[in-house]
Amino acid sequence: MNIKNYILELLFPTYCIGCGKAKFLICADCLAGLKMSAGLGKIFYCFSYKNTPLVRKIIKQFKYKFNVDIALVLGVALKDLFLEALKKNPELYNATIVPVPIHKKRLKYRGFNQAGILALSLYDGVKSEGRNGLNFAYMDCLIRQKFEEVQANLGRDERIKNLRGAIGLKKGANICGRVFVLVDDVYTTGATTGECKKVLVGAGAKKVFVFCVAKS
Ligand SMILES: [Zn+2]
DSSP: OOHHHHHHHHHSOOBOTTTOOBSOSSOHHHHHHOOOOOEESSEEEEEETTTOHHHHHHHHHHHHSOOHHHHHHHHHHHHHHHHHHHHHOGGGGGEEEEEOOOOHHHHHHHSSOHHHHHHHHHHHHHHHHTOTTOOOEEOOOEEEOSOOOOOTTSOHHHHHHHHTTOEEEOTTOOOTTOEEEEEEEEESSSHHHHHHHHHHHHTTOSEEEEEEEEEO
16 A cells, blocks of 8 residues: 555545445455346346446446546456457457547536546456457547436436437547447446437447446
8 A cells, every 4th residue: 555545544444335344445255246247138238236236336436436446346347248248249359449428517527437437447458358359449539519417317218308419429530330339337228328329320330339337
């Protein structure tokens, strides 16, 4: 532990999100108990919200109080999921990773885009595995051009209506013919990822896979 972490630990002691034990945000026992329930269908996800209440807690912490340890844990889960998906989807060898964007107003308030951090750690994790034939890219090419209030209490149809035209493409982004892996933290109604997909496909993307940490 370096000095900075030592002082931080004195000021703000950490407790495990799962069991309350001191020192770690997720202790080894709780981490070991986190079962991946890899969904490898239309949507690729690491955990099911229903079966793993701890994941719900972890994502909340990650989203509203950035923590590097959590980002790393979730990044590893995404990497494992990707390597699993690679076995049956050879198109993923040429994937371009893209995060679901957040509006700059929200970015200013939150300080980071949680999907961006996940997408980057997925990218770094898979690259460091050094698979043969992997032609991987990272492209933060989407923007959120419309600010929506929190959508949590809206139904699916309302969300979709609300999101119409909310996502755009950054200038000069070269989308044509690419296979994308769109990354988000949680998949709920699919309204947001659906809108991102529409923009990418509209600009000439060959295919868009959706990867997320948890699916509700
Ligand atoms: Zn624990």
